[in-house]
Amino acid sequence: MSDVLERPASSAPLDDGRLKIVGTRPIRPDGVDKVTGRALYGADLAMPGMLVGKVLRSPHPHARIVSIDTRKARALPGVKAIITGADFPELADEEYEAGESASNLRDLALNVMARDKALYNGHALAAVAATSSAVADEALSLIEVVYEVLPHVVAVEAAMADDAPVLHDKLFTGGLKEKPTKASNIAKRNEIKRGDLAAGFAEADVIFESRYDTAATHQGYIEPHACVASMASDGQCQVWSSSQGQFMIRTYCAKVLDIDASSIRVTPAEIGGGFGGKTTVYLEPLALALSRQSGAPVKMVMTRDEVFRASGPTSASVMTVRLGAKADGTLTAADVELKFQAGAFPGSPVGAASMTALACYDIPNFSIVGYDVVTNTPKVAAYRAPGAPISAFGVESAMDDLALTLGMDPIALREKNAVHDGTKASYGPTFRNIGYAETLEAIRSHPHYSAPLGPNQGRGVAVGFWFNVGGESTAAVNIAEDGTAMVITGNPDIGGSRASMAMMAAEVLGLPIEKVRPIVADTASIGFSMLTGGSRTTFAVGMAVTQAAQKIVEDLKRRAALLMDVSVDQVDWIYGAAVCTDVSKGKADLSLADLAAKSGQTGGPIGSQISLNAQGAGPGFGVHVCDVEVDPETGHVTILRYTAAQDVGKAIHPSYVEGQIQGGVAQGVGWALNEEYVFDTGGVMENAGFLDYRVPVASDLPMIDTVMVEVANPRHPFGAKGVGEVPIVPPLAAVANAVRGAIGKRMTSLPLSPPKIRAAIDAG
C-alpha cells in the first residue's frame, strides 16, 4: 500500500499540473528481457577462445609476502598467464575523484593485487588464466607462496590501541594539530563543531548518554562481481563488466595499468545489484593484465565466498552519543564520537556518518568526532548512504531513550528539534525546499502510528537523512526517421532508471512512452558520466536527458517554422506536434514523425547531446515506524508492520520509488537483526556464504508500506530528489527502538540476534 502526499507550494519548472507521463507507472523498457532471462549480466557473456581467470587469495589476515613462486603453475598444460603484484606499475600516493568519493590510487591498486603484504584474509596475491576452470584451480594450487605471518587486528577499538599491530608503517593519523611521528592504524580524525558544548550541557535539564556498536555488513547484491576483458596486441582494450559505472571502470583500469583511457572501451552489462559495492574495481584490471599476457580474452567471476572475503563490506563501528535537552524536549547539546573500521586501507564512511549524524536536528551546540581506522579486514566499499545508517542507529536510539526519559512522544520530540527551510545544517549548508516536517507529519497522522499493540510487541520510530548528489552527466537524444526516439546515457540502470529517463524524455517530446527507447551506452559511445551512486541518476542524468529533449523541441520548432513558412515564435510544441499559433494562417500541425520524415529539408538528422555538472540535488529525509513482536522464549524478532515515509521531491515512476524504499528497508532490517561478519580468532571470516550470513528472505518480512511525500526540488525540471539511499538510514534504529518497546530493554549492539535478546531478557 502506498500513498502520495503532495505540497504544491514550491513546484518544479516543468510540473504545470498537466504531466502525462511523469508520475505514471508504465512497464519498464528493459522489463521483458529481465523476465525472460534474455538480459545479459556480467557473467553472461562468452567470447570465442575465452580463458578462465581465477585469483589466489591470502589465507592469512596479515602476512608479509616473502616470495611467490609460479614456476610449477606455469608449467601446467593449459595455463596461459600468471600475474602477481609485480605485473602492475607502482602508483603514486594520490587521491583521485572518480565517482561518489575520492579513492587513493595506490591503495586501490594494492587492494586489487597485494605487493609486499597481505592485509586481510581474501586479499588477492596472484591470478591465473587457463583454458578451463579446472586447470585454473589446479594452477592456483601449484603457486607457492612463502608468508611471514604477522599479528593481526580486526576490532576497531583494538586497532586503535597503542600496542596494536600496525598495518601500514607509513600511515600517520591525519586531522591532528601536529603531525604524529609514530605510524598508527588511525588514518584520520575528523571533527565537526558548533557552539559551546559545555555551556549546552550546562543548560540541559536532562542528559542522556550511551555507547553503541554495529557489525560489518555486506551490500549482499545477488550477482557476484564478473567481467570479460580483452587486450589486443595493439594495446586496445575491451571490457564487459557489471558495475555501477563504466566510466569508473575505465578510469581505474587506465590508472592501475597505466593505459590511456581512450584505449579502453567498457561496455556495461546489466548489473545484478550493487548498493555502492560496485563503485570500485576488483577483477577488471586483473582480467586485462591476464589478457595482455595470454593474448586471449579472459573471463573472471567471483564466487560468493570471494564476494564476502574480498569485496567491500561496510564498517563495523563503536559510537558514543550524549544528548542534552530542556524539560520541554529542546535539544541544547549533542556530543557524538564515531569509530569506524575502514578495512585494510583508509576510507571508511566515517566522514559522511559524521555529516549526517545530526543532520535532522537543529542543535545550537554540538561536537561530532570521527575516526577512520584500518584493520585486517576487507577494505570497506560504499554501501547505500555510506555511514549514515550507522550514526543514525546511535543518534536515533539515544533520541528514543531521551523521549522516554522526558515522557514525550518520539515524533513530537523530533518535530520540536527538526530542521526546516532556512536552518543551517549541522554539516554546513542552509536547507532549502526540504520536506522533513511534512514527512514527520505523514507518519504521525498515519493509521499505523496509532494502531493498538499486543503483548510482547513494540513500536519504534526513527528518522534518517541523506545528502543526495548531482554531478557530471551526459545524455543524448536522437530521433529516428519515423519520429521515435532513443535516449542514450552512460549510467548503469540499477533499479529502473532507464524507465525514468525514457519517461522524462517522452514527457518533453510529447511522445508516448513506447516510442522512446533508452539505452545505457559504452564508454566510447556517449560522453562522460559519473557513476550511478549517491542517488544521483534520476536527478542529474535526468536533468541532462530533459535538457537534451528540450533542445530537440527548440530545434523542431525551428524546423516546423521553416516548413510552414512562418516565424519561429509562431510555433508551439504541444503534445508531440508543432502547432502554428496564428490560426489565421491555416497551417496543419506537424507531428514529430512528419518533421523526422522531412529532416533532410530542414538541416539533417535530429538529435542532441547535453553534458552538464548538475547542482542542487535536494537532500532527502525519511521517517519510519516499525512494529515488532519478540518471542520471549527464543529472543526471535518478527517484523509485524513497517511504514516508511520519505520526501522524494517528485516520483517520476512511483512504483520504482516505492521499490527503492521497500528494498532499503529490507536491507536495514537485515542489518538490524541478522547480518554480520563473524571472524574467528585467526582473523578469518567464518560465515562467508548466504547460509550463515543471513540476509532477509520473503518469510522474514511483512509488506512494507510507503508514503511518498512530494515537496518539489525546484532545481530539477520535474522536481525530483534522489531516493535510493535515504530508506536504509532509519531502519536500524527503528527496529531497535521497537525491540526496546517490546522487551523494555535497550539493545545497543547490532545485530539484534536472538541470543543477545535472550540474554537481555534473562538479565531481568
Place this chain on the structure above:
Amino acid sequence: MSKRTQVSAVVNGDPVDFLTDPGATLLDALRDELGLTGSKEGCGSGDCGACSVILDGRLVCSCLVLAVEAEGRRVETIEGMAEGGRLHILQQKFLEHAALQCGFCTPGILVAAKALLEVNPDPTESETRYWLAGNLCRCTGYDKIIRAVMDAAAELRQVRV
C-alpha cells in the same frame, strides 16, 4: 583432465545433447554448454535460488545438481516460460507490479513461483512467502514480488474456471 561425458536431456521441450565435465553442475551445463544464461549463479551452494529450474516437475537449485544427473530427464528453465513469444501470466504480472529492480533474482523467482502455482493455485500471502524463502532478492524487499505472484495466481484461477 578427466574425460567429458555426453548427456542427453529434454530442455524446455526440446531434446538436447551436450558434453560435460563429470564435476560440472547442471547450472554450468545450461549456461556454458547450452548458452541458456537466464539461470543465474548467485552462490553456487543452494542458498540463493537464482539458479532455480524445474527438473522432472520438481523445483531444484541447478547449482546443486550434477550435469550428468540430467541424463534422460526433463529440464525447464526461465527461457521456456514464455510460450511462442507470449509471456506467462507470472512474467506479465512481474512487469505490471514492478516486481523487479536489478532483475538478477527474477528468473529464479519466476521459475519457483510457477512451481508454487502448479501445486497450490490459491496460496495465501504467508504460503507464498515461505515457498519463495529459498529465493533471495536484495533489491525489492519482496513486497511487489509477493503481490505479483498472488495477482498472477488469482488471474490463473480465473482462466481455469
